[in-house]
Amino acid sequence: MELANEFRDETVAKTHNKKKRLSRKEQKARKKLKTQQQQQSTVTATTRQSESATAAEVLPVVSRILPPTIDYIPTPLPELTAAKTKKPNHQSKSLGNWFPKASIIKSPVSYTNADNFQDQAFQPKAALVLFYQYVEPNWPASKLETLIAYLTKICQHRILGGRIRVATEGVNATISSVDTLECSAQQTLEFFIKDLQLFDKAFMQTDFKIIDNLSPDRHFGQLKIFPVQELVFYNISKHAAPLSRGGVHLPPQDFHDMLSSGGDTDTVVIDVRNHYEAAIGRFDGQQQRNDASDNKGALYVDPKMRKSTDFTAWLDQDETKQQLQGKNVMMYCTGGVRCERASAVLKQTLGDKIKGVFQLQGGIEAYLKEFQDGGHWRGKNFVFDKREAVAADDPNGDGGVVKRTSATENNQARCCVCSKPWDRYVGKKKCSTCGVPVLMCDGCMSNKATAELLLRCPLCVEQNITVRASDVELTENGIRGKAIEQKDGRAAPSVLKWGGGHAAAKKDKRRFSKVPCSFGADCRRSDCFFAHPTTSKS
Numbered sequence: 292m293e294l295a296n297e298f299r300d301e302t303v304a305k306t307h308n309k310k311k312r313l314s315r316k317e318q319k320a321r322k323k324l325k326t327q328q329q330q331q332s333t334v335t336a337t338t339r340q341s342e343s344a345t346a347a348e349v350l351p352v353v354s355r356i357l358p359p360t361i362d363y364i365p366t367p368l369p370e371l372t373a374a375k376t377k378k379p380n381h382q383s384k385s386l387g388n389w390f391p392k393a394s395i396i397k398s399p400v401s402y403t404n405a406d407n408f409q410d411q412a413f414q415p416k417a418a419l420v421l422f423y424q425y426v427e428p429n430w431p432a433s434k435l436e437t438l439i440a441y442l443t444k445i446c447q448h449r450i451l452g453g454r455i456r457v458a459t460e461g462v463n464a465t466i467s468s469v470d471t472l473e474c475s476a477q478q479t480l481e482f483f484i485k486d487l488q489l490f491d492k493a494f495m496q497t498d499f500k501i502i503d504n505l506s507p508d509r510h511f512g513q514l515k516i517f518p519v520q521e522l523v524f525y526n527i528s529k530h531a532a533p534l535s536r537g538g539v540h541l542p543p544q545d546f547h548d549m550l551s552s553g554g555d556t557d558t559v560v561i562d563v564r565n566h567y568e569a570a571i572g573r574f575d576g577q578q579q580r581n582d583a584s585d586n587k588g589a590l591y592v593d594p595k596m597r598k599s600t601d602f603t604a605w606l607d608q609d610e611t612k613q614q615l616q617g618k619n620v621m622m623y624c625t626g627g628v629r630c631e632r633a634s635a636v637l638k639q640t641l642g643d644k645i646k647g648v649f650q651l652q653g654g655i656e657a658y659l660k661e662f663q664d665g666g667h668w669r670g671k672n673f674v675f676d677k678r679e680a681v682a683a684d685d686p687n688g689d690g691g692v693v694k695r696t697s698a699t700e701n702n703q704a705r706c707c708v709c710s711k712p713w714d715r716y717v718g719k720k721k722c723s724t725c726g727v728p729v730l731m732c733d734g735c736m737s738n739k740a741t742a743e744l745l746l747r748c749p750l751c752v753e754q755n756i757t758v759r760a761s762d763v764e765l766t767e768n769g770i771r772g773k774a775i776e777q778k779d780g781r782a783a784p785s786v787l788k789w790g791g792g793h794a795a796a797k798k799d800k801r802r803f804s805k806v807p808c809s810f811g812a813d814c815r816r817s818d819c820f821f822a823h824p825t826t827s828k829s
Contacts, residue, residue, distance in 0.1 A: 366489075393515060394439070395514070398452045398513060400450050400469055401511075415469050417469045418476035422497050424496075429460050435458070445486050449482060452513055463628050469507050505678070509676070509690065511676070523628055536638055537631055538620075541652055542652050546649070547658070551667070559614070560589040562623065566748070571671045571716075574591060574669075597726075597750065599633075612641065624655070626655075627650070627652060628654075659683050673716075708741055711732045713732040722746055723746045724747055724759055745757075756782065757780030804821075808822060812824050
């Protein structure tokens with residue numbers, strides 16, 4: 292087993308060090324397969340012609356070649372001392388002051404939506420696994436360092452991409468893989484899960500949601516590991532809202548039944564996601580039923596958040612407390628992780644003023660997998676991977692080439708410029724006043740005049756926010772803003788991007804920091820961005 296692991300480590304290291312070696316190998320394999328198929332078709336045609344003089348010309352039939360099934364070889368666990376002293380052989384760089392220790396590992400295999408495998412024998416498919424796991428008690432710092440080193444080692448052994456947030460309280464991840472001639476994407480993800488379970492038994496209880504048979508461009512080209520303080524940043528300590536005091540986890544069927552029978556006056560369902568996510572899809576189908584019953588189901592409530600840190604501020608409002616008082620409170624989010632801390636915060640804040648708190652186990656992803664007709668869901672589920680947004684009848688998602696299509700049925704999403712039905716966040720368009728993504732249709736994106744417009748999300752329009760985010764300096768992770776200069780109008784209480792408007796000044800400082808100042812050592816400006824010669828100490 293040790294020799295096998297050493298041979299595998301050496302093979303993977305060579306593959307990692309040589310750029311895109313696996314891709315070239317696949318290309319050679321496809322060429323070889325194509326030659327074999329042509330030879331086989333020629334033999335078949337000759338045989339049929341000998342049997343019948345009037346036989347038509349035989350065309351080669353391309354059948355899909357599936358990756359083989361291989362045995363699981365565990366990724367060796369690293370030692371803590373080795374994790375601290377060994378220099379990584381992958382690209383590792385800072386992603387700003389918020390993620391100074393983030394690691395980036397490039398996947399040796401990746402595809403774009405321009406790649407076409409329709410006429411080839413090897414037609415790769417991608418797969419995703421979504422999961423989170425809180426641990427109790429928290430991991431010590433030493434074990435967290437070992438976990439980061441182990442995740443890096445796993446990614447060097449296997450074809451993986453995605454994003455992983457790691458903290459002493461656990462892991463939150465979206466991981467992708469893609470078929471190769473050596474192993475299928477789903478099997479690669481299953482091996483990754485086994486590796487995690489070898490690292491810590493806590494992962495034996497994890498709800499791993501695997502989504503397979505996706506187009507190959509759904510695989511991430513990189514895997515990013517983010518060490519963070521909280522898996523979901525609420526700026527709340529675990530002692531203030533322990534997870535053990537969170538809501539009751541309801542499987543999708545029970546959640547569906549409670550949505551149906553909740554009643555407008557007895558039960559509310561809170562969307563714990565951001566408002567720009569809720570804009571394209573939500574659980575309000577129970578209120579749109581056409582049956583004769585007076586019970587229209589649980590009342591949908593949108594806290595209208597720009598980011599997760601807005602949740603506690605929303606709970607502290609008197610209007611919110613009055614709306615939730617005496618109710619059964621249901622909660623949901625994309626995959627379930629945001630509800631864990633949010634439900635605990637809600638119970639801690641409102642206590643016996645509410646009847647109970649219930650959260651959707653596995654999130655919207657699990658619900659749409661069980662209710663393939665959508666159930667009470669309306670619209671699309673905004674996701675943080677290359678699918679972009681997922682409808683009940685389209686698990687592959689919207690990601691890729693923009694098609695001239697309008698919003699899905701029963702979706703109220705609109706273009707922020709012309710109000711045309713539209714439900715795709717494309718072009719990286721941001722709200723000018725709070726920084727969240729905005730919906731812009733293909734027609735408005737192609738119009739150069741829109742570049743000069745003040746783009747505002749529906750929430751900023753509703754709240755009459757007019758001060759640009761670039762004119763606001765923000766503290767405490769984008770909340771409690773103050774205007775840099777006195778501006779007419781109202782500024783957003785929070786923005787999505789960390790640092791707010793004064794981040795532009797920081798970018799200018801970094802850009803000019805390597806340009807020599809024309810005044811050299813004689814420069815007396817304390818705020819000068821340019822580089823100055825250093826004087827040696829005597």
